[in-house]
Amino acid sequence: MRWNELSDETCPVARALSVIGDRWTLLILRDCFRGTRRFERLQESLGVTRHVLADRLRKLEAAGVLERVPYQERPPRHEYRLTERGLDLQPVLLSLVGWADAHVPVEGGPPLVYEFRDDGARIEPVMVDARSGRRITPRNIRARLRSAEG
Amino acid sequence: MRWNELSDETCPVARALSVIGDRWTLLILRDCFRGTRRFERLQESLGVTRHVLADRLRKLEAAGVLERVPYQERPPRHEYRLTERGLDLQPVLLSLVGWADAHVPVEGGPPLVYEFRDDGARIEPVMVDARSGRRITPRNIRARLRSAEG
DNA sequence: CATGTGGGTTCTGTTTCGGAACGCACCCCG
DNA sequence: CGGGGTGCGTTCCGAAACAGAACCCACATG
Numbered sequence: 001m002r003w004n005e006l007s008d009e010t011c012p013v014a015r016a017l018s019v020i021g022d023r024w025t026l027l028i029l030r031d032c033f034r035g036t037r038r039f040e041r042l043q044e045s046l047g048v049t050r051h052v053l054a055d056r057l058r059k060l061e062a063a064g065v066l067e068r069v070p071y072q073e074r075p076p077r078h079e080y081r082l083t084e085r086g087l088d089l090q091p092v093l094l095s096l097v098g099w100a101d102a103h104v105p106v107e108g109g110p111p112l113v114y115e116f117r118d119d120g121a122r123i124e125p126v127m128v129d130a131r132s133g134r135r136i137t138p139r140n141i142r143a144r145l146r147s148a149e150g
Numbered sequence: 151m152r153w154n155e156l157s158d159e160t161c162p163v164a165r166a167l168s169v170i171g172d173r174w175t176l177l178i179l180r181d182c183f184r185g186t187r188r189f190e191r192l193q194e195s196l197g198v199t200r201h202v203l204a205d206r207l208r209k210l211e212a213a214g215v216l217e218r219v220p221y222q223e224r225p226p227r228h229e230y231r232l233t234e235r236g237l238d239l240q241p242v243l244l245s246l247v248g249w250a251d252a253h254v255p256v257e258g259g260p261p262l263v264y265e266f267r268d269d270g271a272r273i274e275p276v277m278v279d280a281r282s283g284r285r286i287t288p289r290n291i292r293a294r295l296r297s298a299e300g
Numbered sequence: 301c302a303t304g305t306g307g308g309t310t311c312t313g314t315t316t317c318g319g320a321a322c323g324c325a326c327c328c329c330g
Numbered sequence: 331c332g333g334g335g336t337g338c339g340t341t342c343c344g345a346a347a348c349a350g351a352a353c354c355c356a357c358a359t360g
Contacts, residue, residue: 010261012250013180013243019254023171023317030163034293039338049318054339064253075326077337085253087288091245091277093163094286099242100162103214103235104169111160112293116284123291124280127241129273133283134266136244136275138237143184143262173348189307199349204308225357227306304359315348322341329334 019063020089024048024056026096029082029089032066037079065089094125169213170239174198174206176246179232179239182216187229215239244275 006018020026024046031045043053057080060066065086068078082089094114101110114123127136156168170176174196181195193203207230210216215236218228244264251260264273277286 007254010256011180012247012254012256012260012262014177015254015256016246016250017173017176021173021176023167023173026167026171027164030161033288040336043338049320050339051319051341052317075324075337082288088249088252090286090288092242092249094277095241095245096166097162099238100166102238104157104162104165106160106165109296110162111296112162113296114291114293116279117290117292121279121282123286125277125286126280127244127275128278128283129266129271130276131274132271133278136240136273138232138240140267141264141273142267143264146259146261146263190305193307199351200308201310201350202348225306225355302360305357307356308354310353311351313349315346317346318344320342323339325337327334327336330332 016092019060019065020092022056022059024052025060026093028053028056028060029065029086030093032080032082032086033090033093037081039080042080060086091125091127095127098125166242169210169215170242172206172209174202175210176243178203178206178210179215179236180243182230182232182236183240183243187231189230192230210236241275245277248275 006014006021009015009018020029027046027048028042031042036042036045039050039053039057042048042057043050046053048056057066061068061080063085064083066080067083069081070076070078097110114125115121116123128134129136156164156171159165159168170179177196177198178192181192186192186195189200189203189207192198192207193200196203198206207216211218211230213235214233216230217233219231220226220228247260264275265271266273278284279286
């Protein structure tokens with residue numbers, strides 16, 4: 001299978017990965033969530049080659065995850081900002097962080113923590129069902145094919 | 151930066167991606183969550199080359215995400231099963247699915263849905279704070295560096 | 301003995317990547 | 331005006347990863 005054929009797949013995991021499944025893409029997005037928006041800053045933060053960075057930013061823009069916003073003319077300069085679609089990737093990043101802190105830890109505990117903006121309360125992200133609020137675990141849910149009517 | 155140097159990074163996203171950031175790895179894990187456990191089944195389901203599949207399975211086993219469980223001797227055969235560490239990746243998969251269904255949809259709506267095993271209630275996964283139950287959105291949380299004492 | 305199955309390894313040619321240099325439009329400084 | 335700095339890429343080359351296909355081996359079955 002060619003990598004860009006993934007977007008034709010029915011499976012939602014495959015479709016998501018066709019956009020963000022690249023090695024560097026999630027690291028770029030991590031930096032965007034941190035507030036890094038400019039090419040030069042991304043490049044020095046990530047250590048990725050400029051060529052690859054330019055390519056990924058173009059693809060993320062084409063996918064509607066980032067948008068180029070001009071911040072000056074003459075010379076034309078712009079920054080890359082997360083769109084709503086990009087912001088919606090936050091759960092993916094948070095899940096990765098949660099998993100890494102639990103299973104690939106660094107000594108001294110998690111180097112960064114999340115807290116609510118309004119009251120500073122520490123956050124421990126978990127997945128629940130939106131309606132019932134019930135906790136989702138690997139064992140208490142199952143997937144079901146929604147063929148014609150679900 | 152070399153790809154396998156990622157595991158030395160402090161950033162938890164980078165550490166997670168050093169394990170599962172490969173193109174194929176999350177697709178392999180998706181199949182494992184579906185119950186596919188054997189080399190031959192994975193290969194035909196994914197369309198990945200046998201070489202790459204063998205390599206990724208070895209790496210996932212080394213990372214403790216999958217384990218080889220023998221199911222017969224003579225000839226020795228084994229299957230790959232998710233460990234606890236692997237099962238804990240479920241939120242990552244669920245977030246990807248949620249994002250893809252919202253932003254890279256297929257016509258006719260999501261092809262598979264999740265429900266609770268005990269009562270069959272449809273699940274819509276969202277992230278909340280484990281303690282307070284408050285919903286997590288891209289805008290209402292912030293990250294904070296935990297330098298010495300957090 | 302021929303065929304099939306499960307689980308790989310070995311080849312070869314194509315993509316992709318990393319590293320470094322180069323290009324270009326502009327600014328500021330003297 | 332000349333030289334350096336900045337921001338954002340593009341071009342080039344050798345190295346790594348990949349896809350596709352063939353091959354291998356230990357069995358089981360007929």
